[in-house]
Amino acid sequence: MPASIRIQREDFDVAVETAALTQGRPDVGAVVAFTGFCRDEDGRLSALELEHYPGMAEAELARIVSDAEARWPLCGVTIIHRFGAIRPGEQIVLVLTAASHRRAAFEAAEFLMDYLKTRAPFWKREHLADGRIGAWVEAAAKDDDAAARWERP
């Protein structure tokens, strides 16, 4: 299964990535796209700063994609995660899943995001609207719960 995993400072274009994923693939019947954006948290934030562990981030995302491929019949996956300063309204992360049928594409996209949030080595720090550097964003228990749903007994 083709998988494109990219960690980059630059923004991305969902339409361009969708076209690349489906190009020459008449077996694809469904593409699900998840795009994560930076929120301003009710005006409190001026930006989020994204730090990552180069090398491991790519490796961990590849392992997560392999897990998804073992669970669902997928035609292809694209994951793009940005790093650096990202302002409210800007895109942070893209997960695209292509499959012959919609259920595999929906479920795999959700699985990939749940595992990405809890396993991929990225960290966010808040930059506040008043110019100060804020706190590191704490991992959310609800994200652990979301990932745990996929654990097999």
Added chain:
Amino acid sequence: MRLVYFAWVRERVGKTDEEVDLPSSVSTVADLVGWLKARGDEYQYAFENEGVVRAAIDHVHVKPDAPVAGAREIAFFPPMSGG
């Protein structure tokens, strides 16, 4: 062996990475954390809540009981908050 630190662990330790020669008494990740904490206040501070800081050996997540023998790079970092 190379140690690397990320996010607030990096800030508390005060460096992004370092080379260390471990004594033979350090056989697991938990041993390594204990050895680091004995090196100074900055490490005490970074690892003050044991069980919070995560570790990876050669780009793979590991638990505290993982052996460090043969590791090229060991990373310490907070729980992930990307996406």
